[in-house]
Amino acid sequence: MDPFFYLVVLSGAIAGGSCGLLGVYIVGLRLPFIGIFISHTAMAGTVYSYLLGLNPILGPAAVSMVAAASLATVRPEKSRIDPNVALAILFSLMLGLTFLGIGLVQGSRSEILGLLWGSILFVRMRNFIVISIAAILFVVFAIVFNKELKVLLFSRSVGSATGVHETFVYTLFLALCGAILAVNLPLVGGLMIFSLITNPAAAAYQVCRGHRAVIVTSTLFGVVSAVGGFIVSYYLNLPTGACIVLASTLLFALAAGWRAIRGRAD
């Protein structure tokens, strides 16, 4: 393998691992549309940063962080609309804005269209450094707020009643979520990143006992999906993003099958 591919594999491992870890909370909070909404906000942010000539990494990251954090202000108990329905509507708004932005791009659109599918093969050292910093920040956040995140996963109302400042922790989580998704977007792609968030975590929830085991397993599943998908695509000359998605889906199918055979005795 060409030495350049070591950077690709390492970047894939970090992207997969950080998405796998993030997925533990997205899936555990039972709001998968949050992930879809934020990833498409990141896509819209990237398109408009491109159009306005803003920094291609910081522009989208700032947009997604603000959009994601603003979700924490929505109070489901006061809303007439189900939170998932509201997120689905916001998701469609972001999708519309993204394609409108793509339509406004003058000249060749191949670079901007690449955002939809991602291009891990075109990773640069700059991307590698940024996704590594974002991953480290999220790991530190998950360690420092471990006890608060655990209780919020179990029940947000129990968390509040226990004395956790739910809004503060949740807002911080969503902002970091926006940052992770935005910086990984050029590598994994807006359409694929969501599978890298949900599938490894959903698989880990099937086979693990205890929160720590879920965190470790989901992160590992994310790494295996990204690196495994890349290696398969490299040797079989197949689209990389598609192979990563299929690898993560296969892992989930294996985990669900294993749990079905083993039964629910956990």
Add this chain to the structure above:
Amino acid sequence: MTAGSLTLCDVQVRRCGRTVLQVDRLAVPSGAFVGIIGANGAGKTTLLKVCAGLIRPDRGAVRFADNDLTRLSGWRKCSLRRHVGYIPQSAEYNADLPFTVREVVAMGRTGIRPLLAGLTKADYESVDHWIDRLGLAGRRNQTFRSLSGGEQQKVLIARAMTQEPRILMLDEPCASLDFHWKYQISEIVERLYDRAKMTVLMVSHDTSVLPQACRRVALLGEGRLLADGDIDEVLTPETLRLAYHGDLETPLVGGRRHIVRSSRACDGSLEFMSRPHK
């Protein structure tokens, strides 16, 4: 002593342009046991959440331990809320996650430790103490999701107790449990109340599961506090008619006072609610 006292004054909660809770005054002294009863949709859970500081009312004051929860900043409110042992209905917690019993019980210590600090050995000693006291020692490392509904309630009670609450709030703790578990959970709550002498608020649509120590009930109907006082004085045919829109009687059956449909209304069929009676 006001450590576990709670007072609601002129509280109103509105949702979608409709008043879902209106309580002019409800005072719960420290160490009292109050049952909150009423038909479905009467506002019992909303009242409990207002008391726990989880819902900010649109109007009125909620005084807990001499502080008005509606006027406190986020951080100050959090530090007060950690004295509330809140046990939600099953729809409010995620029972599908593979948390172990010990992990769920340990969640009760979260608010006691400062932000950024982990749980200590002393915290885990308290966790194990309550796991043992609730008879869950053999389930310690099992996942919460693999337990029966009754065992899950015991875990949630242990979680609330590790919090060392001044006030314990239970929202339908016996809903969808069989008779064995209903009375077991009811007895556990009674024993904890007797020993810990904390304030207890217990919501239940089924009055038979209110422990015998619960001599005071607040009866809600369509979001309003219809009656509040001694259980024998509150459960009258008149108040029950207002709350349940039916002719109801409260005869003594097997040493317990049951709430049954009046013989005029149901020709003697045994559709009833009951409550323990000393």
